[in-house]
Amino acid sequence: xNLSFSKDEPRNTILTLPDGRPLYQIETPSNFIGTRVxxxxxxxxxxxxxxxxxxxxxxxxxxxxxxxxxxxxxxxMFSS
Numbered sequence: 001x002n003l004s005f006s007k008d009e010p011r012n013t014i015l016t017l018p019d020g021r022p023l024y025q026i027e028t029p030s031n032f033i034g035t036r037v038x039x040x041x042x043x044x045x046x047x048x049x050x051x052x053x054x055x056x057x058x059x060x061x062x063x064x065x066x067x068x069x070x071x072x073x074x075x076x077m078f079s080s
Contacts, residue, residue: 011038024050 003023006014011028022043028036040051054062063070 014043 002018003015004018006016006022011026013026014022015024015026016022025041025043025047026038027041028038036055038053038055039049040053041047042050050066052064054064056062060071
């Protein structure tokens with residue numbers, strides 16, 4: 001699947017299909033202190049939250065897909 005960014009900023013963009021239809025919206029507020037949260041929204045579902053990334057400075061980043069917390073492993077696989 002070929003997706004395009006609407007802007008040259010992967011933390012704040014809309015991923016579009018080759019025909020121009022939006023698929024996902026990615027929003028990350030600029031937060032220099034504390035936790036930064038990236039929200040991924042599904043355009044086909046009225047921009048409902050699909051996933052979230054909690055960026056942490058001093059400990060592991062948390063990735064949520066739906067209501068599940070997933071953790072990256074060194075082998076490149078995820079677990080919940």
